[in-house]
Amino acid sequence: MKNVFxxxxxxxxxxxxxxxSTALVGAILEKYNPTLKAMADNAHAPEGRRGxxxxxAPVLQEYSGQTIVLPVRDPVERFRSAFAIKQWLRDYxxxxxxxxxxxxxxxxxxxxxxxxxxxxxxxxxxxxxxxxEIQIFQFPRDLSAMSTALMLDAVxxxxxxxxxxxxxxxxxxxxxxxxxxxxxxxxxxxxxxGQVWMKPPTPATKEDKAAKLQxxxxxxxxxxxxxxxxxxxxxxxxxxxxxxxxxxxxxxxxDNTLTLNWKTxxxxxxxxxAAIIDIADALFAFIQSVYSQEKSLSEQVEAAAFVExxxxxxxxxxxx
Numbered sequence: 070m071k072n073v074f075x076x077x078x079x080x081x082x083x084x085x086x087x088x089x090s091t092a093l094v095g096a097i098l099e100k101y102n103p104t105l106k107a108m109a110d111n112a113h114a115p116e117g118r119r120g121x122x123x124x125x126a127p128v129l130q131e132y133s134g135q136t137i138v139l140p141v142r143d144p145v146e147r148f149r150s151a152f153a154i155k156q157w158l159r160d161y162x163x164x165x166x167x168x169x170x171x172x173x174x175x176x177x178x179x180x181x182x183x184x185x186x187x188x189x190x191x192x193x194x195x196x197x198x199x200x201x202e203i204q205i206f207q208f209p210r211d212l213s214a215m216s217t218a219l220m221l222d223a224v225x226x227x228x229x230x231x232x233x234x235x236x237x238x239x240x241x242x243x244x245x246x247x248x249x250x251x252x253x254x255x256x257x258x259x260x261x262x263g264q265v266w267m268k269p270p271t272p273a274t275k276e277d278k279a280a281k282l283q284x285x286x287x288x289x290x291x292x293x294x295x296x297x298x299x300x301x302x303x304x305x306x307x308x309x310x311x312x313x314x315x316x317x318x319x320x321x322x323x324d325n326t327l328t329l330n331w332k333t334x335x336x337x338x339x340x341x342x343a344a345i346i347d348i349a350d351a352l353f354a355f356i357q358s359v360y361s362q363e364k365s366l367s368e369q370v371e372a373a374a375f376v377e378x379x380x381x382x383x384x385x386x387x388x389x
Contacts, residue, residue: 072184072192073137075127076101076219081135084123085192086185087150088142088208089227095122096216096225102127137200138218140208141189141256144249145242151185153232158183167235171244190251193266203266207259214262270375281370281379288384289363296334297355299348303334306352318349 072084076097084090098106109122129135142150152170156163160183165173174186182188196203206215209227216224237245246253258264294307304310321327321342329340340348366382373379 071128072123073129073132073196074123075129076138079134079136080219081129081132081137082219083137083139083192083196085140085142085189085208086187087147088140088189089212089225090140091122092225092227093140093215093219093221094126096221096223097219098122098126100220100222131199132196133199134201137196137203138215139193139196139203139205140211140215141205141252141259142208143256144189144252145237145245147189147252148186148245148249149234149237150230151183153230153234154185156232158185167237167241171241171248174248175244188249188252190255193255197266197268201268204263205255205259205266206262206264207256211259211262218263270377273373273376273379277376277379278370278373281382282367285363285366285370285382285384289359292359292384292386293356297351299351301335302338304348304352305334306355311352311356314345314349314352317345321345321349 072086072090074082074084074094074097076082082093082097084094095106095109098109105125105127106122109125151158152167155161155165155170160173161170170186174182179188180191193203193205204218206212206218208215212227213224296306297304304314317329317331317340325342327342327345329345331338331340362384366384369382370379373382
């Protein structure tokens, strides 16, 4: 979204049209990039308007992981402010009456309305698709707190529309309130400055769980056949060697005088019956430990409700 402006590596500002955004973006540039601020101030301004900092401020194309500061203005006042400058907006000639503007907005898709008249909840919904955290402020009530969140040195003075804002008739007011019902609910819901919207966790699907279970099974297999330490001697534990140890165990149980020459990861050793039995017992415990861990982790997978929980479930070699 072209309205998301960089503040710091972890904080960004969404310039909601008609919600003090020009002053705030200007203040952001003044602190973090005064060279760009000077460019904006010196830009040609039609009809005496000041330079627009939005035109030069760094825009973020991706903002996953960022905290977004979002101002929300009283929807009726925002409509009146937007109407007062409609001669500067695309889609409008400037000659439309209040009733004509309301009719235009009513007829349009809510996502296609000119940004100055667009619902603020539409902006919020779009931000929610990428941002992890959104701090919502009422404008102008929370201007000071918003400036603090943006780490500005001073509270900027909002620009004031030089054109006359219309007084709405009861019927016009009712129509505007109907259009912006969602915005009104959002605005009224902001009890405290910087009220936080947090990205909800992602539900875990059957496919997500199946993939994690396969990952755990592979990790268990690798651990199972990866060998074990027995009194400082590295014993191979691949499936073929497991079978040989089982056979040797059976022989040793039958004949306590049995001795075997055994090739280990540490070299050749000679094993008596007691050592063979001890190795077989250790192998049994080792195999059980890796399967027990897989079972425990698999139960966690089945109980997980969200993808974030699945991501935290991992094979831990130290537990073997």
